[in-house]
Amino acid sequence: MAQRPKDNLAPLHLHVPEPKFRPGDKPDFSDVFVPPVDVIARPDEAVIPADIHNLAYGLVRVLGDDNEATGSWNPGLDxxxxxLMLRKMLTLRAFDDRMFRAQRQGKTSFYMKSYGEEATSVATTMALQRDDMCFPSYRQQGILVTRDYPLIEMMNQIYSNRGDKLKGRQLPIMYSAKDYGFFSVSGNLTTQYPQAVGWAMASASRGDTRIAAVWCGDGSTAEGDFxxxxxxxAVYNAPVIFQVVNNQWAISSFSGFAGSERTTFAARAIGYGIAGLRVDGNDVLAVYAAMEWAANRARTNNGPTLIEYFTxxxxxxxxxDDPNAYRPAEEYAEWPLGDPVDRLKAHLIALGEWDEERHLALAxxxxxxxxxxxxxxxxxxxxxxxxxHSFETMFEDVFEDMPWHLKEQCEQVLEEQRDKFGSEWKAQ
Ligand SMILES: Cc1ncc(C[n+]2csc(CCOP(=O)(O)OP(=O)(O)O)c2C)c(N)n1
Ligand SMILES: [Mg+2]
Incomplete structure (x- = not known):
């Protein structure tokens, strides 16, 4: 075919994504597709990824609008x-609430809540084995809460105080808890992804049975590390579960900037030839079921899975951050998949296993x-x-033997402190 002459062409232009609603607009989510429960039945855990492409575009759901749990994905939890799941989510909510206030009171410099997406860290952790390794982003404090990590240790870290096991070296909320299978949180987005794969590959090459699970946000999928x-x-069929918590925002950028206008995040799996599931992230039972499915698959050498939680x-x-600057305040209330805590509570009440009084008492x-x-x-x-922690601790734990230049710097710091506070000075 002959080339078109340049003069006849309209100028090229780019598409710049724009969120549908801005502050002052009335949000309307009527175009969000929420299929009935069990539209796509739970496949065999050994299924070939190419046979389940439709799951990457659907939405796995267990809890229906009537608050009943039905369908082939129902994990049948007692x-x-x-x-217990409800207790963990409410603990997480109470913790987030107190620590957010603590920041407002000037007791710490920084905090991040996980409000509305608690199911994606609590239900997933409950579906894993205790010794499986978790590689979180900064919004999965629910993993630690679910694994009964002492809340006081988390707070000590947030306050960077003398009880902080990390000695004030990490930004508040960037926990590290090896004994709890919780990899150190990094502020650099998505670094945990290749680390999780490396860990999973090491587990497999040692002939171990432990698997790795890794979380990141929708925006983070745009990183090369992802x-x-x-x-x-995919190449090594590593026993790892990739999770994308699609909460639709990356600070003030909506998910369109990570490609959500083109396809789903779960559909990224298709290009790599691995299994992909798209799940109602505010349905604790669907989240649990998806993780259980993916974990069984990884543990039986059926390979990695990418799960997108739509939340x-x-x-x-x-x-x-102040979201009122970039999105309508009513969006959360209008969001059609509801709130994960409210939905689990309503389900337990529908089962006759819970009531408002007990709920209030527990909260x-x-x-x-x-x-x-x-x-x-x-x-x-x-x-x-x-x-x-005393200042000199900042020079420790990096080199086995402290090199001369660090020793010099350490001495300088101590001298400055003595000049300032007198020779009796000692850091507390
Ligand atoms: C490599 C890198 N780029 C940018 C940032 C700045 N940053 C911190 S959080 C964030 C948004 C991430 O959004 P998402 O992945 O959707 O996670 P969410 O905060 O919604 O849980 C950005 C851009 C960073 N920390 N690291
Ligand atoms: Mg996000």
Whole structure:
């Protein structure tokens, strides 16, 4: 075919994504496709990825609009387990609430809530084995809560106080808890993806049975690390579960900037030839079922899975963010997949296993418990009160033998402190 003459062509132009609603607009989610429960039945865990492409475009659901759990994805959890899930999500909510306030009170510099997406860290962790390795982003504090990591340790880290096991070296909320199978949180988006694959490959090459699970946000899928991790995992059939918490926002950028206008995040799996599931992220049972399916698959050498949880970031990105500047305040209330805590509560009530009174009592009990722990943590220090690890500790733990230049710098710091506070000075 002959080339068209340049003069006859309209000028090229780019598409710049724009969110549908801005502050002041009335959000309308009537075009969000919410299929009935069990439209796509749960496939065999050994299924070939090419046979389940439709699952990457659907939405796995278990809890229907009538709050009943039905369909082939129903994990069939008993009431005690459901109540435990509710307790963990409410603990997480109480913790987030107190720590957010603590930041507003000047007790820490920074905090990030997971409001509205609690199911994606709590239900997933419950579906894993205790010794499976988790590679979180900064919004999966629910993993630690679910694995019974002491809340006081989390608070000590947030306050960077003298009880902080990380000695004030990480930004508040960037926890690290090896004994709890919780890899150190990194502020650099998506670095945990290749790390999880490396860990999973090491597990397989040692002939172990433990698998890795990794989380990132919708915006983070645009990072190169996301794609190299998927390539490695696909090539070596690594026992790893990739999870994308699609809460539709990356700070003030809507998910369109990560490609959501073109296809789903779960559909990224298709290009790599691995299994992809798109799941209602506010349906705890669907989230649990998806993770259980993917974990069984990974554990039986059937390869990696990419799961997208479709959810909504109910509050600001962090304490440094005000979402009223870029999205309508009513969006969360209008969001058609609801709230994960409310939906689990309604399900338990529909089963006759819960009621409003018990719910209120549990929420109060957990909030009081978190408050009491906070009091204890604050005895170890809060921001600006000087109760932190001594300055010289910042030079430790990097080299086995401290090199001369660090020794020199350390001595300088101590001298400055003595000049300032007198020869008796000692850091607390
Ligand atoms: C490599 C890198 N680029 C940019 C940032 C700045 N940043 C921090 S959080 C964030 C948004 C990430 O959004 P998403 O992946 O959707 O996760 P969410 O916050 O919604 O959980 C950005 C751009 C960063 N920390 N690291
Ligand atoms: Mg996001």
């Amino acid at each position: 009431a005690d387990k459901l109540r 794609h190299s991790a998927l390539t490695f995992a 909504y970031r109910g509050e600001g990105h962090s304490t440094s 109060t009990e957990l909030s009081d418990e978190v408050k009491a722990i906070q009091k204890e943590a604050e005895k170890n220090g809060i921001l600006g009160h000087g109760l932190h």
